[in-house]
Amino acid sequence: MRLRPEGVSVPAGSGAGRPSRPKLALAGAALALVMGVAASVSAATAQSPPATIETTIRDPWVPPELRTPPPTPAPQGAALRTQVERKLKAGFDAADVGRSGTVTRDQARAAGLGYVVKHFDDIDRQRAGAVSFDDVKRFLRGRGAQLD
Amino acid sequence: MSTLISRIGACLAVALLLAGCGGGGSGGTPAPPAPSFTDPVLYSTAATASLPSAVEIAAVTKHQLVIHGTTINYTATAGHLTARGLTSNAPEASFFYVAYTLDGANAATRPVTFFYNGGPGSSTVWLHLGSYGPKRLVTGDPATTAPTPFPLVDNMESLIDVSDLVFVDAVGTGLSEAIAPNVNQTFWSVDADAAVFRDFVIRYLGANNRETSPKFLFGESYGTTRSAVLANMLESAGVSLNGVVLQSSILNYNVACGVISPIVSCAGSVPSYGAVGAWYNLDHPNPAPSALPAFIGQMRTLTTDQYDPAVAAFLTMGIPPPPGLLTQLADTTGMSLAGWQTHFNLDPGFYHANLIPGRLIGLYDARVSAPIGSPLAIEGDPSSTFINASFASAITTYLNAALLYTNPSSYVLLSNAIASWGFGHDGHALPDTIPDLAAALAHNPQLKVLSVNGYHDLVTPFFQTERDLARLGPMANVQLRFYLGGHMTYLDDGSRALAKADLAQFYQGATAAP
Numbered sequence: 001m002r003l004r005p006e007g008v009s010v011p012a013g014s015g016a017g018r019p020s021r022p023k024l025a026l027a028g029a030a031l032a033l034v035m036g037v038a039a040s041v042s043a044a045t046a047q048s049p050p051a052t053i054e055t056t057i058r059d060p061w062v063p064p065e066l067r068t069p070p071p072t073p074a075p076q077g078a079a080l081r082t083q084v085e086r087k088l089k090a091g092f093d094a095a096d097v098g099r100s101g102t103v104t105r106d107q108a109r110a111a112g113l114g115y116v117v118k119h120f121d122d123i124d125r126q127r128a129g130a131v132s133f134d135d136v137k138r139f140l141r142g143r144g145a146q147l148d
Numbered sequence: 149m150s151t152l153i154s155r156i157g158a159c160l161a162v163a164l165l166l167a168g169c170g171g172g173g174s175g176g177t178p179a180p181p182a183p184s185f186t187d188p189v190l191y192s193t194a195a196t197a198s199l200p201s202a203v204e205i206a207a208v209t210k211h212q213l214v215i216h217g218t219t220i221n222y223t224a225t226a227g228h229l230t231a232r233g234l235t236s237n238a239p240e241a242s243f244f245y246v247a248y249t250l251d252g253a254n255a256a257t258r259p260v261t262f263f264y265n266g267g268p269g270s271s272t273v274w275l276h277l278g279s280y281g282p283k284r285l286v287t288g289d290p291a292t293t294a295p296t297p298f299p300l301v302d303n304m305e306s307l308i309d310v311s312d313l314v315f316v317d318a319v320g321t322g323l324s325e326a327i328a329p330n331v332n333q334t335f336w337s338v339d340a341d342a343a344v345f346r347d348f349v350i351r352y353l354g355a356n357n358r359e360t361s362p363k364f365l366f367g368e369s370y371g372t373t374r375s376a377v378l379a380n381m382l383e384s385a386g387v388s389l390n391g392v393v394l395q396s397s398i399l400n401y402n403v404a405c406g407v408i409s410p411i412v413s414c415a416g417s418v419p420s421y422g423a424v425g426a427w428y429n430l431d432h433p434n435p436a437p438s439a440l441p442a443f444i445g446q447m448r449t450l451t452t453d454q455y456d457p458a459v460a461a462f463l464t465m466g467i468p469p470p471p472g473l474l475t476q477l478a479d480t481t482g483m484s485l486a487g488w489q490t491h492f493n494l495d496p497g498f499y500h501a502n503l504i505p506g507r508l509i510g511l512y513d514a515r516v517s518a519p520i521g522s523p524l525a526i527e528g529d530p531s532s533t534f535i536n537a538s539f540a541s542a543i544t545t546y547l548n549a550a551l552l553y554t555n556p557s558s559y560v561l562l563s564n565a566i567a568s569w570g571f572g573h574d575g576h577a578l579p580d581t582i583p584d585l586a587a588a589l590a591h592n593p594q595l596k597v598l599s600v601n602g603y604h605d606l607v608t609p610f611f612q613t614e615r616d617l618a619r620l621g622p623m624a625n626v627q628l629r630f631y632l633g634g635h636m637t638y639l640d641d642g643s644r645a646l647a648k649a650d651l652a653q654f655y656q657g658a659t660a661a662p
Contacts, residue, residue: 053536068409115591
């Protein structure tokens with residue numbers, strides 16, 4: 001099904017030819033402007049331009065070239081748990097910058113792995129100062145996560 | 149951190165309410181209440197556009213809503229917050245949002261919910277002005293006889309009595325824009341979009357001292373795709389969610405027969421055809437309205453027991469379907485026997501154009517129909533065409549006149565982001581986000597999920613959503629609800645009231661101590 005494709009002719013990067021528009025260095029400008037309006041400007045006189053719709057397509061929709069994707073498995077059960085573990089592991093590995101197999105609290109923080117930072121002491125049961133992926137999995141399973 | 153927000157005390161000139169104005173943590177010196185607030189920045193939704201820099205400013209107004217005799221005093225905050233990279237802390241995008249917060253509430257227990265529509269490329273105007281905000285447009289859905297533009301009225305089904313509500317526009321929609329060196333296009337992909345939303349949520353929570361509040365996501369359509377990815381990203385970042393509401397889901401594009409070419413089974417849509425046929429009194433026998441849930445149960449069984457194997461044989465080996473099944477499908481969906489014979493893997497596009505000779509029924513809400521060639525039908529979906537202009541005209545007026553937020557840019561309801569969106573995710577060309585939702589639940593097994601579905605939605609059919617969520621396995625965390633209505637079930641007055649009650653119950657369960 002194509003959702004209202006008739007009006008769509010939007011090549012990627014079509015905004016490239018857009019004329020430049022004025023940009024205000026607004027840090028002070030916004031405040032000054034607001035102070036400047038004082039009580040004399042009423043809401044009725046302050047108007048923004050009308051809203052616009054740039055495209056006639058609505059969600060969900062994909063471009064024609066994506067409408068014949070190769071068969072893609074929809075994992076469930078053990079296969080889904082494997083994929084979940086792979087996703088968790090990818091996040092862990094990104095934090096393990098030293099490729100040591102373990103992540104310190106600082107490494108977790110630097111990588112944005114907040115859940116490890118937040119629960120670090122609960123995950124690091126050996127008080128080793130660094131946690132392995134197995135430690136993380138054990139912690140998550142202990143909280144009820146469906147992981148193998 | 150609220151001192152970082154330059155809150156402009158733009159308050160309604162109601163003496164009773166002025167005490168609340170101008171505070172906002174800006175150091176204790178109340179700013180004189182200004183009658184209006186203008187953000188002079190020009191925002192662009194072009195793919196290559198970006199702001200050189202951004203500041204966090206907002207118009208703050210005080211309001212009252214009376215729901216069933218209870219007066220609710222709330223604050224509306226309309227403006228921008230800057231999302232910064234999770235690890236880089238570099239500015240990424242300036243998000244436009246409108247937050248409605250209950251006055252005098254305890255931040256530690258008061259939930260906060262982030263709402264966003266989908267597209268991708270859609271602003272959040274539909275949820276903001278149509279669903280559970282303090283105001284809503286009167287659409288008269290599914291009739292097309294309501295006066296236009298729709299009036300904006302107090303919303304008796306607002307969720308404001310349950311949760312603070314933050315309606316936020318995706319980058320490159322509404323008034324949200326990337327900050328250099330990024331451009332809007334930087335965030336037009338499944339992963340980059342969810343990541344920058346994560347960074348907005350973190351910024352909102354930090355700027356408003358809401359880190360300890362119960363947190364909810366409420367996405368619609370592509371917004372449910374975003375929610376699955378975003379929920380996992382937030383959990384991974386240590387931001388624990390209480391609940392995710394999935395309004396009319398598309399969680400796996402790879403099985404969405406209505407979106408990709410019908411090379412995959414359209415079984416997920418068959419029970420919806422049953423409901424739509426019943427709406428038009430075309431089923432034989434036609435179920436009474438009160439019998440619809442039971443009838444839908446029979447449609448699920450028919451689909452699973454008979455249609456699934458037959459369509460699999462048809463698609464893979466070209467085996468013609470059993471004639472008895474074709475008759476049964478014609479009787480239970482309203483589509484003619486000839487229609488089923490020529491289109492056994494019946495896609496919603498064929499169904500909506502051919503169910504009723506001479507009429508086009510809606511895709512977003514199949515209960516809406518119009519004569520082919522008429523103004524309502526000419527854009528391809530009467531249910532969208534009927535409402536678009538009213539939502540477009542309402543948002544600017546509402547921001548200006550009620551929230552006292554003005555801006556020289558046009559608020560863009562639907563941008564062209566979709567045309568160049570990066571749909572790739574997890575190594576596939578199109579996103580399957582069930583693993584993301586499963587990963588979010590692995591991070592946080594307390595997380596609750598509510599799937600809201602419309603029987604008459606042909607673009608994200610409810611039975612496909614049931615099947616997608618079933619991949620998670622039997623879980624007490626996941627609830628599904630079904631309502632009369634289309635994609636935007638909340639436009640239906642009866643369904644909005646029912647869903648509001650279900651949402652209140654869901655929030656109660658999701659915020660209760662384990």
